[in-house]
Amino acid sequence: MKSFKYITLCATLATSLLFVQCKDEDDNVIINATCTDGILNGEETGIDCGGSACTPCGEVLDFSGTYIQEDQMGRPGINTIFGTTGFKDAFNVTVPSEMQAAFQNKFQTNLLTLNPAYTTNALGLNAEDFTTVLSNDVLWLAQSGVTTYLNGTEILTGRALSDDVIDVSLLLIFGGPDGSENPGLTSDGVPANDATFATTFPYLADPF
Incomplete structure (x- = not known):
């Protein structure tokens, strides 16, 4: 004790x-x-x-009352990149099951505004397919196997703490079919976390 x-x-x-x-x-x-x-x-x-x-x-916690959803964060940075002024707030309060119908076309418009030359990305997804995946903003998680955002073999099977999800997103938006296009736009220039992750839950590094 x-x-x-x-x-x-x-x-x-x-x-x-x-x-x-x-x-x-x-x-x-x-x-x-x-x-x-x-x-x-x-x-x-x-x-x-x-x-x-x-x-x-x-003390006894009181869970009575009416609660509303204020934010949505399945995959990091998706609403930041694609949820432009005009529907960012609406996206935040929409449940995932309704997101594709409400936002896929808007996401596709913004994708082609960001990269007018977009054809397919390193996952082989055209603009419609890619934004269909992104507009349903949930983090997929495989029940077995490697957990990774993208490691070259496994795709969107979850997210490891060390995964550079922003670079993956930029690569898929600007990198073209083999990831080699627009090299100046496919990374945010931050190669790794600036502090060591903890070895116990919740594994995040201490703030400093």
Whole structure:
């Protein structure tokens, strides 16, 4: 057993309700908890955290109310590149099942505005097929095999933290059928993350 101080900010809802969790990377419940100046103190039990044991200082979280979707982020940068002024906000509040019908034509128009010479890309997709895939803005995830955005063999089977998804997007927009066209436009010039990823969930590097 060890005593520690640990509190993680999980999400902020439109109602300004803050969610926090009181388990560490080992998924241990905090017991004998006390709260001092917003800091949770207690002991680990080795039991998965759940229920009121996970709320800050024993408070009960209130999930009542009406919530609305404010943002959509399946694949990084898609709405930034294709969701231009005029429908970016509408895209953010549209559920994925309705996205293709509502936005594929708009995405295709913007793709051909960005690259008027576009024919097919390194995936062999013409403008209509490519924007059909992109306008359904969900991150695909293969249940087995390699998880990658694009590694030259597997395609859109998920996203590894080290995947350079912006370069992949630029390559598919500007690189042409073999990825060699417009070399000055197929990379953002940022080759890697600037901090080491963690080895435990959620694996993101600490801010600095």
